[in-house]
Amino acid sequence: MQQLWRHQRLRRSTLCLTQGQPLRVLHPGFWNREAGPDFRRAIIQIGDAPPRTGDIEVDRHPTAWFQHGHARNPAYRNVVLHVVWNTAASHPELPTLALEPHLEGRLSELVPWLDTGSLLAIPPGTLGRCYPSLQGLPHESLAELLTASARKRLEQKTQFHRIRSRLTDRDQSLWESLFTALGFQHNRWPLQHLAEIVAEEACGDPRTWEARLFGLSGLLPVDPPSTVEAVRLFRDLWDTWWRERARWSDAILPRQVWRFTGVRPANHPQRRLALAARWRAEGGLPERLRTWLDQCASEDRPPGVLLRKTLEANLPTDSFWNRHWTLRSESQPLHLPWLGESRTTDIAMNAVLPWLRAQAEAAEDMHAVRRIEALYFQWPTGQDNGRLRQIRQRLFSLTRPRLPQGAAIQQGLLQIAEEFCEPGGSLCKSCLFPELIPPS
Numbered sequence: 001m002q003q004l005w006r007h008q009r010l011r012r013s014t015l016c017l018t019q020g021q022p023l024r025v026l027h028p029g030f031w032n033r034e035a036g037p038d039f040r041r042a043i044i045q046i047g048d049a050p051p052r053t054g055d056i057e058v059d060r061h062p063t064a065w066f067q068h069g070h071a072r073n074p075a076y077r078n079v080v081l082h083v084v085w086n087t088a089a090s091h092p093e094l095p096t097l098a099l100e101p102h103l104e105g106r107l108s109e110l111v112p113w114l115d116t117g118s119l120l121a122i123p124p125g126t127l128g129r130c131y132p133s134l135q136g137l138p139h140e141s142l143a144e145l146l147t148a149s150a151r152k153r154l155e156q157k158t159q160f161h162r163i164r165s166r167l168t169d170r171d172q173s174l175w176e177s178l179f180t181a182l183g184f185q186h187n188r189w190p191l192q193h194l195a196e197i198v199a200e201e202a203c204g205d206p207r208t209w210e211a212r213l214f215g216l217s218g219l220l221p222v223d224p225p226s227t228v229e230a231v232r233l234f235r236d237l238w239d240t241w242w243r244e245r246a247r248w249s250d251a252i253l254p255r256q257v258w259r260f261t262g263v264r265p266a267n268h269p270q271r272r273l274a275l276a277a278r279w280r281a282e283g284g285l286p287e288r289l290r291t292w293l294d295q296c297a298s299e300d301r302p303p304g305v306l307l308r309k310t311l312e313a314n315l316p317t318d319s320f321w322n323r324h325w326t327l328r329s330e331s332q333p334l335h336l337p338w339l340g341e342s343r344t345t346d347i348a349m350n351a352v353l354p355w356l357r358a359q360a361e362a363a364e365d366m367h368a369v370r371r372i373e374a375l376y377f378q379w380p381t382g383q384d385n386g387r388l389r390q391i392r393q394r395l396f397s398l399t400r401p402r403l404p405q406g407a408a409i410q411q412g413l414l415q416i417a418e419e420f421c422e423p424g425g426s427l428c429k430s431c432l433f434p435e436l437i438p439p440s
């Protein structure tokens with residue numbers, strides 16, 4: 001059903017909702033391979049109403065809207081159309097399209113097409129306006145273009161540290177970017193906000209910091225967990241938090257600001273807060289990161305390995321967090337690391353290297369600036385994600401055999417997504433990026 005919608009194998013001129021109104025699909029949206037609605041940023045028009053941009057959810061039956069919990073899930077609040085297979089029944093307030101009556105041919109005729117690579121093909125209408133120019137661009141020119149975009153992103157992140165260091169202090173700007181990087185794609189803002197709230201607090205006991213961050217985040221549960229070890233930690237946290245709570249009562253975040261769907265256990269906000277609490281309690285990380293830069297020049301081991309060791313150094317062992325992802329998760333048989341390779345890459349690209357660059361510039365140490373930039377542009381490719389896949393598909397389809405590699409190239413793609421694709425919308429309206437592509 002997703003492929004039929006994605007490629008619009010429908011009699012598009014006569015579409016109508018199960019509620020009766022005519023439907024025009026101006027853009028089917030971009031296929032979402034992660035949690036949440038199946039298509040993002042579609043544009044539809046119902047009857048004579050103005051076109052609406054929003055998400056599309058595809059389910060076999062309308063009742064799935066309630067059975068799968070979409071109705072109460074905030075991730076689905078921008079759904080503008082529910083696509084189902086074939087039924088007249090539907091949610092009265094949710095525009096619904098039954099797919100089967102509108103197929104452009106019999107299903108038996110379409111099945112062979114589904115078997116011949118439609119999963120890989122990109123529907124032509126969802127390619128960007130820049131696609132033809134990028135397609136003809138030689139590999140070296142494309143690498144230069146993406147490197148220039150990555151440089152711009154590094155400059156923007158360095159600028160954040162220049163400004164925040166003036167407003168707060170240089171270590172606080174690092175804490176804010178580290179917390180933000182721990183939030184990964186979905187929980188960046190609440191983690192950054194927490195870093196700002198606790199800016200004035202001194203180092204101290206890790207459990208006190210943990211209680212403070214859990215309490216401030218709104219993620220300290222009220223009901224006790226079920227296992228003995230978790231109950232022990234739960235009591236410890238509440239013993240500290242009930243004494244601190246009055247002091248912070250104006251700053252406590254509502255639980256709704258956190259997103260849990262599509263978040264892997266290793267990136268669960270509770271686990272990230274436990275790590276952030278240990279960093280803040282120990283307090284020596286900024287100094288160790290300055291030393292790490294010198295280590296990279298003097299040691300043979302890859303900078304990423306050294307960085308991960310630096311980020312995990314001096315963290316006290318913890319019998320609970322060594323075996324649990326969250327307060328309510330089951331005990332795991334193996335020791336759980338605080339960070340993996342991919343999160344270390346994110347932290348390097350988004351927090352540590354821009355912060356060190358701002359520090360080196362402030363000290364007018366241009367030798368260090370060049371070393372930091374070399375690390376940034378040579379850092380190995382990080383983990384792929386839905387956002388990167390979407391921008392690659394839109395810019396290059398899947399027909400370009402080889403793309404430049406590296407974490408900086410991924411940063412360059414994200415910069416293009418933020419600077420051009422998101423403001424340009426699904427129809428590439430007024431996008432200036434095609435004019436920036438050199439002639440091939």
Ligand code: SF4
Pocket residue numbers: 127128129130131394395416420421422424425427428429431432433434
């Ligand atoms: S919005 Fe701009 S950069 Fe994005 S796909 Fe369209 S033309 Fe390309």
